[in-house]
Amino acid sequence: MAPTGLFISFEGIDGAGKSSHIEGLADAFRAQSRSVVCTREPGGTPLAEKLRELLLHDAMDALTESLLVFAARRDHLCQVIVPALARGDVVLCDRFTDATFAYQGAGRGFDLQALSILERMAQTGIGLEANLMHEPQLTLWFDLAPDVAAQRLAGARVPDRFEAQPAEFFRRVAQGYADRAAAAPQRFARIDAAQERVAVWQQIMDVFVQRGWLAVQGTAL
Numbered sequence: 001m002a003p004t005g006l007f008i009s010f011e012g013i014d015g016a017g018k019s020s021h022i023e024g025l026a027d028a029f030r031a032q033s034r035s036v037v038c039t040r041e042p043g044g045t046p047l048a049e050k051l052r053e054l055l056l057h058d059a060m061d062a063l064t065e066s067l068l069v070f071a072a073r074r075d076h077l078c079q080v081i082v083p084a085l086a087r088g089d090v091v092l093c094d095r096f097t098d099a100t101f102a103y104q105g106a107g108r109g110f111d112l113q114a115l116s117i118l119e120r121m122a123q124t125g126i127g128l129e130a131n132l133m134h135e136p137q138l139t140l141w142f143d144l145a146p147d148v149a150a151q152r153l154a155g156a157r158v159p160d161r162f163e164a165q166p167a168e169f170f171r172r173v174a175q176g177y178a179d180r181a182a183a184a185p186q187r188f189a190r191i192d193a194a195q196e197r198v199a200v201w202q203q204i205m206d207v208f209v210q211r212g213w214l215a216v217q218g219t220a221l
């Protein structure tokens, strides 16, 4: 029997350190003979990567930003995520819809109900189960105080439109993530991203071991 697909997203404010752990998790899953797709949002398809360039660098209002984010997400779901899950792959996605609620919703102040409507439109009607709203089974939320994240990012590279936002924006985004996590506690696993890298990795492993998705310390089951 083909394994059941797993859809896992990684979230947190810029500088929380999520991206560096995705490859490690991919290796851990591959070590137990799972096919893994590592992808990201906005992006993950040629069209969505073009939209990412616009989103990160071109000025636009919050509705335009939200529409482009969801347009990119739908293409990503249609072309990559839903087919991968149908094959039984593990999909590790660097950000997904929680980022839209945190950045466009809490950060920019865009209407959360409007985002929920767009979410349902963009994430439904793909693949065999037409009524299913595709969303991650698990979201690893890298929780880090905004001032610590800002220190980590300082001088690292030329900031994009989001990274260039003031501290107050990231405080709202962080609160947006906390609200999302409180609303879906079964889906969210909070990772204390202030800890040392090894300790963060250990927390991640604990989550996967508890769910029975990995054995110990990333060893294959």
Ligand code: TYD
Pocket: 014, 019, 041, 042, 069, 094, 095, 096, 097, 099, 100, 101, 103, 104, 162, 163
């Ligand atoms: P990020 O994962 O930070 O990419 P990188 O590590 O390469 O900089 O994502 C890019 C930015 O996109 C990030 O600042 C958050 C923003 N973003 C949104 O505003 N809304 C969304 O729905 C998504 C997925 C990302």
